[in-house]
Amino acid sequence: MEPITHFLTGACLGRAGLNRKTGLATLILVLASEMPDIDVVWYLGGSVAGLQHHRGFTHTLLGAPLMAALSLAVVYGIYRLLMRRGRKFKLPPNWKLLYVYALLASLVHIFLDFTNNYGVRPFAPVDWRWYSWDIVFIIDPIILAALFIGLVIPGLLGLITEEIGARRSGPRGRGGAIFALAIYVAIICVRDYEHRRAVNLLEALTYNNEEPLRVSAFPSEINPFIWNGVVETRAFFETTVVDPREGVIDPHGRAMIRYKPEETPVTLAAKKSWLGRVYLDWALYPVVEAERLPNQGYKVQFVDLRFAYITSEQRRIPLAGYVTVDSNLRVVDQYVGAEKQVIRSKTSN
Numbered sequence: 001m002e003p004i005t006h007f008l009t010g011a012c013l014g015r016a017g018l019n020r021k022t023g024l025a026t027l028i029l030v031l032a033s034e035m036p037d038i039d040v041v042w043y044l045g046g047s048v049a050g051l052q053h054h055r056g057f058t059h060t061l062l063g064a065p066l067m068a069a070l071s072l073a074v075v076y077g078i079y080r081l082l083m084r085r086g087r088k089f090k091l092p093p094n095w096k097l098l099y100v101y102a103l104l105a106s107l108v109h110i111f112l113d114f115t116n117n118y119g120v121r122p123f124a125p126v127d128w129r130w131y132s133w134d135i136v137f138i139i140d141p142i143i144l145a146a147l148f149i150g151l152v153i154p155g156l157l158g159l160i161t162e163e164i165g166a167r168r169s170g171p172r173g174r175g176g177a178i179f180a181l182a183i184y185v186a187i188i189c190v191r192d193y194e195h196r197r198a199v200n201l202l203e204a205l206t207y208n209n210e211e212p213l214r215v216s217a218f219p220s221e222i223n224p225f226i227w228n229g230v231v232e233t234r235a236f237f238e239t240t241v242v243d244p245r246e247g248v249i250d251p252h253g254r255a256m257i258r259y260k261p262e263e264t265p266v267t268l269a270a271k272k273s274w275l276g277r278v279y280l281d282w283a284l285y286p287v288v289e290a291e292r293l294p295n296q297g298y299k300v301q302f303v304d305l306r307f308a309y310i311t312s313e314q315r316r317i318p319l320a321g322y323v324t325v326d327s328n329l330r331v332v333d334q335y336v337g338a339e340k341q342v343i344r345s346k347t348s349n
Contacts, residue, residue: 002139010033023093028101032102033106035071036106055121059120059122064107065106117132140187202215228240228241230306232285239305258287265329276300279321284305305317321335
């Protein structure tokens with residue numbers, strides 16, 4: 001999930017009652033809920049390094065205790081700074097309990113990332129396989145709204161009670177936070193049910209008289225009730241829209257077929273590159289295609305059909321990778337992201 005969802009989830013966990021056990025509980029829960037994403041520093045080494053290490057060790061069961069310890073160290077530093085400035089805490093911090101909270105938040109982060117279709121490798125280095133539930137898009141406006149309302153509304157109600165002189169005891173907002181977390185759990189359950197219905201619809205059909213080898217349904221970036229289906233047959237991939245509420249596939253006739261390209265020395269060279277190895281380890285439905293460049297070299301595109309959002313008007317595929325090789329099949333460029341435009345120069349006799 002994106003960072004805001006992680007931060008809000010940590011805040012709701014604190015307000016749901018954990019902040020009544022020790023001081024600094026909400027602070028460490030918010031911080032630890034996002035700490036595993038510290039692996040974004042790998043992008044400083046380039047887009048390929050970022051893809052290779054994002055959701056890597058920091059998102060594993062082995063790395064979670066270290067992320068919790070790092071969060072605790074940061075909070076302890078903040079605590080010491082505040083103490084020097086004379087800050088008094090109504091509830092003293094229980095550092096052992098705060099570490100348990102940080103570990104809980106780190107594990108919740110891994111679980112939430114598991115719910116979307118990018119995936120995590122929680123059992124590395126014992127098991128390097130990617131696991132994903134494929135039920136929630138990386139940005140879910142309904143979940144964000146539930147978490148935000150659960151945190152904000154109690155504060156607004158608190159202003160009203162203070163204005164009329166009502167007394168309060170203990171931290172405010174427990175009911176709103178519990179409600180927000182309950183809505184979050186309910187959304188996950190509904191999404192799982194709809195996801196299984198979408199997969200069942202895809203498995204029940206044949207495609208151009210071919211039986212599917214495997215099918216998947218991935219969350220839509222726009223409509224939470226529509227799914228992006230991917231079907232693999234012996235000869236091609238098909239991307240389509242699935243509406244499990246209506247029990248229909250491709251209701252608007254926008255399905256796209258990609259025939260599996262032939263393997264060539266160019267694509268083999270690209271697959272052996274650093275990007276090729278990293279991308280194919282991560283991708284679930286990879287399609288690798290090559291085009292000839294004006295300078296006699298080749299550009300090879302790697303795409304993962306998990307992200308073929310045909311519900312979008314642009315029918316774009318984010319997280320594509322590109323490898324450029326020369327006429328001798330030596331790699332001269334490789335990156336992940338927006339395609340670089342090739343400048344075609346005019347030649348004269």
